[in-house]
Amino acid sequence: MSRATSSPLRSTAAHAVLIAYTIIALFPVLLIVMNSFKARNAIFRSPLSPPTPDTYDPVGYTTVMAQGDFLLYFQNSLIVTVGSLFFVILFGAMAAFALSEYRFRGNSLTGLYLALGIMIPIRLGTVAILQMMVASGLVNTLTALVLVYTAQGLPLCVFILSEFMKTVSDDLKNAGRIDGLSEYRIFFRLVLPLVRPAMATVAVFTMIPIWNDLWFPLILAPSEGTKTVTLGAQIFIGQFVTNWNAVLAALSLAILPVLILYLVFSRQLIRGITSGAVK
Amino acid sequence: MGSLTIENVKKSFGKVDVLKGINLQVRDGEFVVFVGPSGCGKSTLLRVIAGLEDATAGKVVIDGQNVVATPPAKRGIAMVFQTYALYPHLTVRDNMGLGLKQAGTPAAEIDTRIAAASAMLSLDPYLKRRPAELSGGQRQRVAIGRAVVREPKLFLFDEPLSNLDAALRVNTRLEIAQLHRRLKATMIYVTHDQVEAMTLADKIVVLNAGRIEQVGAPMDLYEKPANEFVAGFIGSPKMNFIDAGRLGEGGAKTIGVRPEHLSVSREAGAWTGTVIHAEHLGADTNLYLDTEQAGLITVRIFGVFRAEAGETLFVSPDPARTYRFDADGRTVT
Numbered sequence: 001m002s003r004a005t006s007s008p009l010r011s012t013a014a015h016a017v018l019i020a021y022t023i024i025a026l027f028p029v030l031l032i033v034m035n036s037f038k039a040r041n042a043i044f045r046s047p048l049s050p051p052t053p054d055t056y057d058p059v060g061y062t063t064v065m066a067q068g069d070f071l072l073y074f075q076n077s078l079i080v081t082v083g084s085l086f087f088v089i090l091f092g093a094m095a096a097f098a099l100s101e102y103r104f105r106g107n108s109l110t111g112l113y114l115a116l117g118i119m120i121p122i123r124l125g126t127v128a129i130l131q132m133m134v135a136s137g138l139v140n141t142l143t144a145l146v147l148v149y150t151a152q153g154l155p156l157c158v159f160i161l162s163e164f165m166k167t168v169s170d171d172l173k174n175a176g177r178i179d180g181l182s183e184y185r186i187f188f189r190l191v192l193p194l195v196r197p198a199m200a201t202v203a204v205f206t207m208i209p210i211w212n213d214l215w216f217p218l219i220l221a222p223s224e225g226t227k228t229v230t231l232g233a234q235i236f237i238g239q240f241v242t243n244w245n246a247v248l249a250a251l252s253l254a255i256l257p258v259l260i261l262y263l264v265f266s267r268q269l270i271r272g273i274t275s276g277a278v279k
Numbered sequence: 280m281g282s283l284t285i286e287n288v289k290k291s292f293g294k295v296d297v298l299k300g301i302n303l304q305v306r307d308g309e310f311v312v313f314v315g316p317s318g319c320g321k322s323t324l325l326r327v328i329a330g331l332e333d334a335t336a337g338k339v340v341i342d343g344q345n346v347v348a349t350p351p352a353k354r355g356i357a358m359v360f361q362t363y364a365l366y367p368h369l370t371v372r373d374n375m376g377l378g379l380k381q382a383g384t385p386a387a388e389i390d391t392r393i394a395a396a397s398a399m400l401s402l403d404p405y406l407k408r409r410p411a412e413l414s415g416g417q418r419q420r421v422a423i424g425r426a427v428v429r430e431p432k433l434f435l436f437d438e439p440l441s442n443l444d445a446a447l448r449v450n451t452r453l454e455i456a457q458l459h460r461r462l463k464a465t466m467i468y469v470t471h472d473q474v475e476a477m478t479l480a481d482k483i484v485v486l487n488a489g490r491i492e493q494v495g496a497p498m499d500l501y502e503k504p505a506n507e508f509v510a511g512f513i514g515s516p517k518m519n520f521i522d523a524g525r526l527g528e529g530g531a532k533t534i535g536v537r538p539e540h541l542s543v544s545r546e547a548g549a550w551t552g553t554v555i556h557a558e559h560l561g562a563d564t565n566l567y568l569d570t571e572q573a574g575l576i577t578v579r580i581f582g583v584f585r586a587e588a589g590e591t592l593f594v595s596p597d598p599a600r601t602y603r604f605d606a607d608g609r610t611v612t
Contacts, residue, residue: 171364171437174331175425179378180352193368 029255036060036248043244060249063236069224070250073232078257079142080228081210084149088206089199091150092157093165097187099158100165101173111162117155122148123215133220140223148216153206164198165191200265207265211258229254281307281342281432281465283328288337290323297323299489301337305467305482310459313469314476314512315486321469322437324486328467329435330354342432352381354433357426361438363418365410365425371397372406375425389428396427399461400454416447423458434466440475452478473513477501485509507608510535516565519576523603526572531603531611538565538579540600543586548593552576557586570594 034050035043042055049055064070099111122129129148130139138144168191176186192199217231233250236243283305290298297320305311313321326332328339330351338345346354357378365374372393379389397403400420410418419439426434436455440448456479459466470476476483477497485492485500485508493505497513504510510518516538523531542548543566552570564584568576578594586592603611 169362169364171360171362172366174326174329174351175358175360175364175366177331178329178351178356178358179425180350180381181377189368190366 032248033252033255036245036252038245040245043248057245060243060245060247061253063243063246064249064253067235067246070229070232070253072225073227073229074253074257076142076226077211077228077230077254080145080149081207081258081261083142083146084153084210085203085207087146087150088153088157089203092154092202093161093192093195093199094187095154095158096161096165097191100162111158114158115155117151118159122152126215126219130219138220140221140226142221142226144220145216145226145228148220149210149213153202153210156205157202160202161195161198164195168194200267203265204262207261208258211254283433283465283467284338284340285324285328286338286340288324288327288339289335290320290327290332291335297489298327298334301489301491303484303491303494305465308463308465310466310468310479310481311484312476312480312482313467313484313486314471314473315492316512317471319486320489321471321486325358325435325437325467325469328433329356329358352378355431356433356435357429357431358435358437359419359422359426359439361441363410363415363422363442365418365421367410370407370409371402371413371421371424374410374421375428378425378429392428392430393424396424399427399458400424415443416451419443419451420454423455427458427462432465434464436466436468438470439468440470440472455479473515477513483513485512487512503610504602505610507533507535507604507610510602510604510610516577516579518602519573520604521573521576525574528603532606533604533608535602535604536596537600538577539581540597541576541578542595542597543578543580543584544593544595546593548595550576550594552592552594554586554588554590554592556588559583566592568592568594 031047035047037051037058037060038055039057039059042049042051042057051057095114099107099114133139133144138147172190173186176190181189212230213228214230214234217226217228218234221227222231229250233247233254236246236250283303285301285303288298288301289296301324313324315321323332327334330346330349334347337347339347341354341356366377369377375393375396376389379392384392393406397406400423402417402420402424405413405417405421410421413421419442422439439455440451443451452475455466455468459479468475468479480497482494483497483500484494487508492512493500493509495503500509500513504513507520511520514537518535518537519541521534521536523529523534526534528534550570550572552568552573554566555569555575556567558565561583563582564580564586566578566580566584566586568578570576573594576594605611
């Protein structure tokens with residue numbers, strides 16, 4: 001290993017590849033952020049140039065702030081994302097603990113059933129979900145979205161966490177039992193802290209699709225009071241005229257909260273990905 | 280206080296029978312070691328006693344009370360695990376005190392007990408540290424301390440020395456022996472290492488394939504093994520087993536003789552053999568010989584014996600210390 005890193009040629013090559021990949025991955029994001037600060041003409045005349053004093057125009061942001069209730073949209077998005085995340089992790093971890101810890105009839109069948117959701121997209125059930133929400137009077141509420149996203153996130157969460165929980169030492173759990181800890185305390189105090197890196201991984205993978213989703217907000221909660229940011233940004237995209245300044249500004253703003261959440265989890269995430277690899 | 284009776288305990292995992300009817304008596308204050316090859320069910324038996332596994336059938340009686348339906352925390356036991364199993368988020372002091380706190384012991388009482396245990400195990404300088412900041416030997420001492428503070432009727436040790444290096448293993452073995460003498464508590468100890476079994480036990484229980492092969496004091500097992508399995512398992516290097524037909528002896532199927540009960544000579548002896556390999560350990564010498572009469576055998580000689588591979592030597596068994604086994608492996612007397 002030390003030989004590979006000590007060769008300057010090899011490390012340059014590796015860095016070149018990684019830098020190239022980073023540029024490709026970040027380019028669209030950069031383009032959006034750059035153009036969101038430019039005047040409409042400048043966006044179309046030279047989309048690739050950064051904003052200069054001549055072309056600088058915050059009109060996009062002022063439009064976003066003035067038109068529509070973007071603060072409310074942000075709040076809705078955050079409530080839905082954080083709420084769903086909380087329930088996904090809580091119920092997912094509990095199910096994973098039961099599957100990995102207890103021997104019962106139909107254990108592996110239950111695990112398979114819960115993992116099946118990874119392969120079947122939840123959107124196939126949209127019509128049924130909508131009927132259910134209408135029947136229970138949950139249309140145009142954030143609760144509807146939280147429920148749907150919780151269901152959407154659970155399969156992957158159960159699958160990943162149950163694998164990780166199998167690696168938690170049995171002796172530790174048994175020591176807790178002998179010391180008289182309840183199964184709940186063993187779960188919350190001993191097991192959960194040890195699978196924290198895995199939980200962060202699950203959190204990131206769960207959070208991003210929820211934040212970016214347009215489908216379910218559009219169908220289940222399109223009212224003004226329950227719009228999410230991605231749905232809110234759609235008001236600037238018209239059939240004939242699109243206010244690109246405002247769309248780009250709204251998208252740039254939408255990156256921020258999710259970026260902050262990601263930074264919170266990322267330290268743990270890296271540990272989760274590399275755990276097991278370096279032991 | 281601290282007796283244990285196991286009556287016809289059986290344990291199956293699905294179709295696999297791990298324990299096939301175990302009966303055992305442990306008196307108050309005894310140090311009992313369960314020993315056997317991996318997969319013989321010794322750890323499972325310990326878990327059944329602790330209540331971490333439910334017995335499929337049978338009774339576990341601690342101090343005259345059948346505890347089969349009692350949860351582990353209420354059985355009056357304490358357990359020390361192979362992997363230490365300390366709570367990573369608690370300090371040494373809290374690790375030791377958690378069980379008592381759960382049981383609702385007054386704080387002052389907890390403090391005195393922790394102080395006594397940490398003095399006994401010289402853990403005082405580490406009480407404020409977390410397990411991650413301790414070495415392996417220190418962690419195992421904390422784990423033992425966690426058991427001691429509970430003042431249990433029964434101490435259960437599950438291969439506590441397996442994760443320690445050789446030097447620490449000897450030290451900790453000594454500490455456990457002293458602990459037993461001082462506390463006069465009943466202890467049950469599981470190991471696959473027969474040296475630990477021989478040095479620590481008042482009574483050894485040899486298990487094989489879910490059954491008890493023999494129960495007895497260490498020297499009884501060494502001198503009077505009940506069968507071929509016990510004879511082969513106790514003693515190192517392993518006892519030599521020779522086909523009786525080959526030696527022309529009737530009345531038995533197999534003849535067993537321990538490596539240390541064979542004498543070696545350069546001039547004459549019962550069996551003639553070539554040295555295949557010689558291990559010089561200083562205090563003793565192990566020779567591996569291919570003999571004409573008895574096949575491959577191991578000889579242990581106390582002290583230094585200069586021998587090299589390829590050399591021809593004569594070996595004679597001590598007739599008073601040979602064992603005879605019948606076709607079922609039972610000892611014939």
